[in-house]
Amino acid sequence: IKTPNVITCRAAVGYGAGEALVIEEVEVSPPQPMEIRIKVVFTSLCRSDITAWSQAPIFPRIFGHEASGIVESVGEGVTEFEEGDHVLTLFTGECMTCRHCTSGKSNMCQVLGLERKGVMHSDQKTRFSIKGKPIYHYCAVSSFSEYTVVHSGCALKVSSLAPLDKICLLSCGVSAGLGAAWKVANITEGSTVVIFGLGTVGLSVAQGAKQRGASRIIGVDINSEKIEKARAFGITEFVNPHDCNEPVQQVIKQMTDGGADYSFECIGDTGMVTTALQSCCDGWGLTVTLGVPKVNPEISSHYALFLSGRTLRGSLFGGWRPKSDLHSLVDMYMRKEIQIDEFITHNLPFEDINKAFDLMIEGKCLRCVIHM
Ligand code: APR
Numbered sequence: 001i002k003t004p005n006v007i008t009c010r011a012a013v014g015y016g017a018g019e020a021l022v023i024e025e026v027e028v029s030p031p032q033p034m035e036i037r038i039k040v041v042f043t044s045l046c047r048s049d050i051t052a053w054s055q056a057p058i059f060p061r062i063f064g065h066e067a068s069g070i071v072e073s074v075g076e077g078v079t080e081f082e083e084g085d086h087v088l089t090l091f092t093g094e095c096m097t098c099r100h101c102t103s104g105k106s107n108m109c110q111v112l113g114l115e116r117k118g119v120m121h122s123d124q125k126t127r128f129s130i131k132g133k134p135i136y137h138y139c140a141v142s143s144f145s146e147y148t149v150v151h152s153g154c155a156l157k158v159s160s161l162a163p164l165d166k167i168c169l170l171s172c173g174v175s176a177g178l179g180a181a182w183k184v185a186n187i188t189e190g191s192t193v194v195i196f197g198l199g200t201v202g203l204s205v206a207q208g209a210k211q212r213g214a215s216r217i218i219g220v221d222i223n224s225e226k227i228e229k230a231r232a233f234g235i236t237e238f239v240n241p242h243d244c245n246e247p248v249q250q251v252i253k254q255m256t257d258g259g260a261d262y263s264f265e266c267i268g269d270t271g272m273v274t275t276a277l278q279s280c281c282d283g284w285g286l287t288v289t290l291g292v293p294k295v296n297p298e299i300s301s302h303y304a305l306f307l308s309g310r311t312l313r314g315s316l317f318g319g320w321r322p323k324s325d326l327h328s329l330v331d332m333y334m335r336k337e338i339q340i341d342e343f344i345t346h347n348l349p350f351e352d353i354n355k356a357f358d359l360m361i362e363g364k365c366l367r368c369v370i371h372m
């Protein structure tokens, strides 16, 4: 067994909120016990990267959390992976032993759950540096780097036959949407669905709803260009709130005889959570939130919405247990049972990573896949 050394490679470093990333030479330390070092091959840009980059107080930092790669080396104690394994990164891990992981009904791992401080779970330190100065992580993944170190519980081994340039989207957005439709809402045949926000996350919900046989899938977006791609994923009707004379929830209620069976918030705007609640019906209406809010994380809704029988459910990563469940989505893609390719509107070389940010901010892309 060879002892891994420090690797020097290129990474896109964020130095301040909203400032263009700078491609720098960074040092990536060897994987520590139970960690693996990955050669990132493809990473896509997700809205949450932009949300964090535009507001995060933690800098300098390497963003990126939707990625695929190849294991370069493994740390002490790792038996699950070996050099050359193909992997997806997991921004929320699964330790398999904590209360949540053993419950069988939660993906909120208490050990490897969403990391918010920009460090590794195990020792609260970073594995990146420039001339000895630490560079912080994002969600313990940091895929905007040619090499990264992750906990072995934050990666999933996948078949080497699965195309890494496509399945990287399963690392976050596409899986989150499908899981919200199937696992969290458990949409039933013939039901009415309304989806707020028609990015990759919202359109993945649509894809999941269509597969479940939803009779109507109403898409709501302030960007009318989104309708072009939306039909292919199952959206049957489109509403642009800017074109409505009444609040959008009133329009949806009229369209659906009192509200949809299910509504989904896929924007990342807490104000829209209430709108989504108001758009589903009394009695059994279910609202699922997937968005990661930019500002004002508190929500405020009238109690009567709940008194009349609605439910609001939150979900992270579509409720999937990342290690236990995600294989099935890779397999479904390989059997052509789910669409991924259609979400990829742009492919860009790593040097152009800031262009991917611009495209998403301008609302001109679904997913940009960045080739490292
Ligand atoms: N009303 C309706 N649609 C809106 C509104 C609004 N007020 N504001 C934004 N949108 C639309 C945008 O036009 C865009 O099409 O929401 C969509 C969001 O899509 P993307 O920006 O592509 O984001 P996506 O990657 O799909 O993520 C959506 O889920 O995981 C979270 O952090 C992520 O909060 C984000 C959300």
Ligand code: ZN
Residues within 6 Å of the ligand: 094, 095, 096, 097, 098, 099, 100, 101, 102, 108, 109, 110, 111, 112
């Ligand atoms: Zn756990």
